[in-house]
Amino acid sequence: MVFGFIAVFKRDIRRYVRFKDQLFTSMLHPILWLALFGLGMAGNFERILGGGSAPAGMISYDYLTFMCPGMIAATILFANLYGGFSVLFDKNWGILREIMASPMPRRDLIIGISLSSVTKSLIQTFIIIVFGIVLGVTFFSGENVIGILISLIGIVLFVAVFSAAVLCVSLYVAFKTSSPEGYQGVTTVLSMPVFFASNALYPSAGLPPVLQEVALINPLTHLSNGLRYFSMGDHFSALGLEFLFSSTEILISFIYLLGFALVTFYFALRAVEQSVIT
């Protein structure tokens, strides 16, 4: 006997691997971000800031390295925000009717899709890290194998929780809207403030005060912080600014993301339970 969510997970992953276009584009997408936007922005930032020497006793990172965790965060944000799209198709033209009429608990549907989404996000994260290092990103400087391993576990945890949370948002939208156009519209509008009112691409210190407040509660900021902490260390300089993360801060960020995921899971579950599909 297989738990329902494993069946849902298996089906989703099977489609992901079977259709090479989805597999290929999902891997190419982050590489293009990093290669085009990343290198372009990094070149400009370096030109404006002119390198700048780091204060003593601190590791100094270039913009590309600073941005790379942000790229991971952004890629996962967008991939999962659009992740509910297949469910919209299942709902309108596919097997969601079969699933809804089955005795499988509704939560298994959400858990299964979340798990497959987390898996895809982790694959993307891995690709960005490897490709970033190829491009000259200096992650995990000065760390030994154990340190790198711990850092990777931290990154996996942050990515997993965040991607599940965002996927639940997109499931919620997919169950509440009926047309692909509506779904597209809502998720695009949602992505804007989350992406730009955060510290993914630039330090939030440079944002207008109101947006700084938004950035503070923005889950993407907490993800970026977590990723930077694990890939760049707790104390470094970049873009002429000093960054200092305490482990307590990072723990709070993680708990914050966990809470965010629970809330979105709850809303997604309610949306599934309330929806009538005939």
Added chain:
Amino acid sequence: MSNSVILDVSNFSYAYGDVQAVKDVSFTVKKGEFLSFLGPNGAGKTTVINTLITLLPMQEGTVTIAGHDLRTDQVKVRGSIGIVFQQITLDKDMTVFETLDFHGDIYQMNREDKLNRISELLALVELEEKKDVLVNNLSGGMKRRLEIARGLMTRPQILFLDEPTIGLDPQTRQKTWEYLRMVNQEGTTIFMTTHYMDEADILSDSIALIDHGTIIKRGTPDELKSDLGKDIIYLETSDNNAVSDKIREIPGITGIQPCDGKLLIFSGNDGAQVLPGIIRAADEQGIMVRSVSLKKPTMDDVFMHYTGTEIRD
């Protein structure tokens, strides 16, 4: 409730806002029985079936399926029924095997039972050779057969079929009927909705005529047809009204009613012997007979008789 009753519906009503789709419908289906809901589109058939398979919430009435109350025991009801939906509800990106495997998993079948059942059913619907073919590459008839197999995966106590041959070509329909008859003969109780007279007639043990959200008449196909007499005669004359009073007096005529510019005449005796008398009656009044046809009653005539209209699409 008697043990042999699998589906027991009493005083069931359903409304979409102000629109009353189903009004106070009661019926039962016994173990092994094949019941068809026959009626035009918009009669309320799909509303009934969608509620019974738990996709629509229960409103008025009580429903018991396989001993479980539909209102309080939804999950148990879901576990004991099989469904073939009206529209194709398959993932075109899965193979035939994966489709059934997935179904077995979401119904929590154990692995051995699941794999055995898949081979059994693929043999039954003759899709063994298509086992690893993507659903996308199957013909319409094969997709239907796969859906029937899927509906039977968990050996349901009752199989619900919503317009199972809609959109299929005549040959594929015939073939689908063969499978359904086989499934029923193997002991599966079936509840089917259809707007095809021939389908209901050929397959069902019992037919409920449904129109405007109510059951108008229920009986076996033979009972329903014999209600209309032995033969029926369609007659078209220059004055249908005037001639009908005369015809009514002819011995052996059990009923007469106008329909679509013709007269529908029910004959309790052999129609061929009654026919000359009908022509004579018209002649005596100087009414011209334009056309006349004699036939054995079909479900179309039954429907016409009970609803006063032809089945509308």
